[in-house]
Amino acid sequence: MTFSDLPGFVDQSEAYGERTVTIEAARIRDACEFARDELGFQVLSDLVATDYLNWGAKGVSGYIATSTGRDINFPMTQGMQTLPALKPTRFSVSYHLLAMRQPPERVRFKVWLEEGDSVPSVVSVWPTADWHEREQFDLMGIRFDGHPNLKRLIMDDDWEGHPLRKDYPQGGEPVRFSDAE
Amino acid sequence: MTVAPTRTRAAWPIVADGQYEGSRIPSPIPTVKTVPADFAERDDIMRVNFGPNHPSTHGVLRLIVDLDGEMVEGIEAIIGYLHTGFEKTMESKTWWKCVTYPERIDYVGYQNNELVFVLAVEKLLELEVPEKATWMRMLLCELNRIHSHLIYLGTSALELGAVSMFWYCFREREMILDLYEMVTGQRMHTRYFQIGGLAEDIPEGFYPECRKFVEWFPHALNDYLTLLDRNAIWLERTKGVGVLSASDAIALGQSGPNLRASGVDWDLRREQPYLAYNRVDFQVPVYTNGDVYDRYRVRMDEMRESNRIVDQCLRRLERMEGRPIIVDDRKVVLPPREELHTSMESLIHHFKIVTEGFRVPEGEVYVTIESPRGEQGCYVVSEGGPKPWRVHFRAPSFVALEATATCLHETLVADLIAIVGSLDAVMGDTDR
Numbered sequence: 001m002t003f004s005d006l007p008g009f010v011d012q013s014e015a016y017g018e019r020t021v022t023i024e025a026a027r028i029r030d031a032c033e034f035a036r037d038e039l040g041f042q043v044l045s046d047l048v049a050t051d052y053l054n055w056g057a058k059g060v061s062g063y064i065a066t067s068t069g070r071d072i073n074f075p076m077t078q079g080m081q082t083l084p085a086l087k088p089t090r091f092s093v094s095y096h097l098l099a100m101r102q103p104p105e106r107v108r109f110k111v112w113l114e115e116g117d118s119v120p121s122v123v124s125v126w127p128t129a130d131w132h133e134r135e136q137f138d139l140m141g142i143r144f145d146g147h148p149n150l151k152r153l154i155m156d157d158d159w160e161g162h163p164l165r166k167d168y169p170q171g172g173e174p175v176r177f178s179d180a181e
Numbered sequence: 182m183t184v185a186p187t188r189t190r191a192a193w194p195i196v197a198d199g200q201y202e203g204s205r206i207p208s209p210i211p212t213v214k215t216v217p218a219d220f221a222e223r224d225d226i227m228r229v230n231f232g233p234n235h236p237s238t239h240g241v242l243r244l245i246v247d248l249d250g251e252m253v254e255g256i257e258a259i260i261g262y263l264h265t266g267f268e269k270t271m272e273s274k275t276w277w278k279c280v281t282y283p284e285r286i287d288y289v290g291y292q293n294n295e296l297v298f299v300l301a302v303e304k305l306l307e308l309e310v311p312e313k314a315t316w317m318r319m320l321l322c323e324l325n326r327i328h329s330h331l332i333y334l335g336t337s338a339l340e341l342g343a344v345s346m347f348w349y350c351f352r353e354r355e356m357i358l359d360l361y362e363m364v365t366g367q368r369m370h371t372r373y374f375q376i377g378g379l380a381e382d383i384p385e386g387f388y389p390e391c392r393k394f395v396e397w398f399p400h401a402l403n404d405y406l407t408l409l410d411r412n413a414i415w416l417e418r419t420k421g422v423g424v425l426s427a428s429d430a431i432a433l434g435q436s437g438p439n440l441r442a443s444g445v446d447w448d449l450r451r452e453q454p455y456l457a458y459n460r461v462d463f464q465v466p467v468y469t470n471g472d473v474y475d476r477y478r479v480r481m482d483e484m485r486e487s488n489r490i491v492d493q494c495l496r497r498l499e500r501m502e503g504r505p506i507i508v509d510d511r512k513v514v515l516p517p518r519e520e521l522h523t524s525m526e527s528l529i530h531h532f533k534i535v536t537e538g539f540r541v542p543e544g545e546v547y548v549t550i551e552s553p554r555g556e557q558g559c560y561v562v563s564e565g566g567p568k569p570w571r572v573h574f575r576a577p578s579f580v581a582l583e584a585t586a587t588c589l590h591e592t593l594v595a596d597l598i599a600i601v602g603s604l605d606a607v608m609g610d611t612d613r
Contacts, residue, residue: 015544015545016304016305016544016546018545018546018547020545042431043431043434044434045434045547045549045556045558045575046547046558046560046573046575048560048571048573048575050562050570050571051571052570055564055570056564082543082565084543084564084565085543094545094547094560096547096558096560096575098556100194100431100445100447100452102193102452103452103453104449104452104453106547106549108547123211126432126434127206127211127212127432127433127583128211128432128433128434128580128583130210130211130212130583131212131579131580131582131583135579139268148209148210149210149212149213152261153260153261154260154261154264154612154613155261155264156261163266163269164268164269168269170269170270170273
């Protein structure tokens with residue numbers, strides 16, 4: 001049994017000694033169940049979503065800077081030395097799995113999502129995914145289909161927006177005074 | 182009792198399972214325990230709000246508890262009261278400045294949190310850290326583990342009425358903080374680990390002071406054992422309370438002392454050695470009952486082992502006088518202060534690192550270490566620029582609190598305090 005037998009397998013790669021397996025978003029639940037039962041990855045160590053909005057938009061430093069790149073009045077707005085590899089969609093969700101054996105094995109399952117897409121919940125595979133998925137729903141706005149209790153975990157229930165998205169501004173949060181109805 | 186790890190392929194790392202029949206993870210929501218259907222109609226079920234400002238919640242944990250007299254029939258944990266947006270803030274700071282944030286996330290296991298972030302950035306940069314820095318990191322992380330377990334022990338004993346334990350634990354904690362102050366200038370949140378090594382050299386006189394502590398600490402541990410381990414009330418309140426079976430613990434992603442108390446022989450320091458843990462001698466305590474008492478025993482034994490590791494680190498470090506403490510890579514590491522007056526090149530490097538920050542190659546890594554609370558993970562994505570694109574922490578406290586509902590089985594409301602205390606969650610870590 002190898003990773004290429006996983007349901008919904010797309011491709012796999014290795015970087016910095018870590019294996020990343022891309023899975024079709026619709027089949028991530030099946031893939032996780034397969035990994036747990038057939039490949040021995042008993043533990044879901046972590047589940048994290050990333051927003052790649054404007055990834056690489058800073059451009060390259062030097063003469064080939066883009067319009068949003070270098071601004072000499074503000075340090076740290078210099079572009080990068082090389083353009084990063086572009087990402088297929090805006091969001092990714094990474095599942096960090098651990099196999100408790102000797103030596104231990106870790107793998108990252110990755111699904112790619114567009115804004116508004118949803119991904120099957122893995123709570124039925126690992127109960128620990130409950131809060132992890134709620135946290136990513138709350139802070140990143142990823143919907144997990146089939147989650148039994150998908151509501152905000154960290155922010156208030158009536159909070160607007162998803163703070164960890166790249167288009168969510170930092171700071172400047174209006175303070176709600178009780179007399180300012 | 183400690184069990185010699187059975188190394189049979191099929192069972193390991195589970196040393197003992199079946200603390201109870203089947204699984205107690207609530208269904209369908211694994212973290213919410215609801216009142217049984219035949220109970221729900223009764224009007225003597227009382228819904229009580231516990232926290233967020235309750236001294237025994239170790240911060241700002243809120244629990245909504247359904248009580249049938251003294252019995253806890255339903256529970257839902259609500260977190261987020263200490264959310265500070267560290268992950269978002271770190272996206273707007275340079276890598277160099279980010280190091281201060283992780284240690285404020287888990288403010289009790291601060292040194293380990295700092296370590297996991299620094300290790301993640303070093304993995305992206307592919308830096309080879311000098312040996313002296315590695316051993317010093319290990320020493321400080323083990324002191325921090327003792328510090329964290331002392332806070333656990335002091336506060337959870339305090340909650341169960343053993344007030345004197347609190348003062349004894351804080352006596353030794355104070356010694357550890359004094360050692361930290363001596364090395365780093367800070368008692369907590371030290372920012373002593375720099376990307377590439379250590380921020381400052383180890384001060385003169387640290388080794389003898391640290392050795393005094395190492396020699397004293399086993400006596401202190403014996404004091405604690407005398408106070409607690411033959412204390413009838415403590416035993417009554419902890420034995421058989423809040424049981425978590427090995428398979429439930431694994432399904433709920435538990436790690437660290439909570440997992441080892443449930444009979445799973447798993448410690449990342451031994452299985453997946455980082456720093457120089459493969460070059461020191463230590464035991465991994467494993468207990469099998471999965472109750473509050475066993476969680477306490479695991480932490481007690483771990484403190485003894487950590488003290489042994491500190492001792493071994495000291496022996497190594499004492500022979501490393503004058504060796505480098507940080508990598509010699511001017512693109513990443515600040516040049517020595519005295520060079521700034523004479524070398525233009527150093528001044529430029531210093532200026533560039535402080536204003537613009539250094540660039541970290543594009544990529545993503547997930548690094549895990551064994552923090553005092555369990556598997557502490559750090560997921561870092563870099564765009565190739567001077568700031569991280571995304572930082573995420575796998576918080577062991579967050580995961581530990583998910584097990585609260587499972588641990589409650591025919592539990593009295595007073596035991597709820599013992600159980601929440603024994604899971605040893607730090608709310609800063611949970612909410613981030």
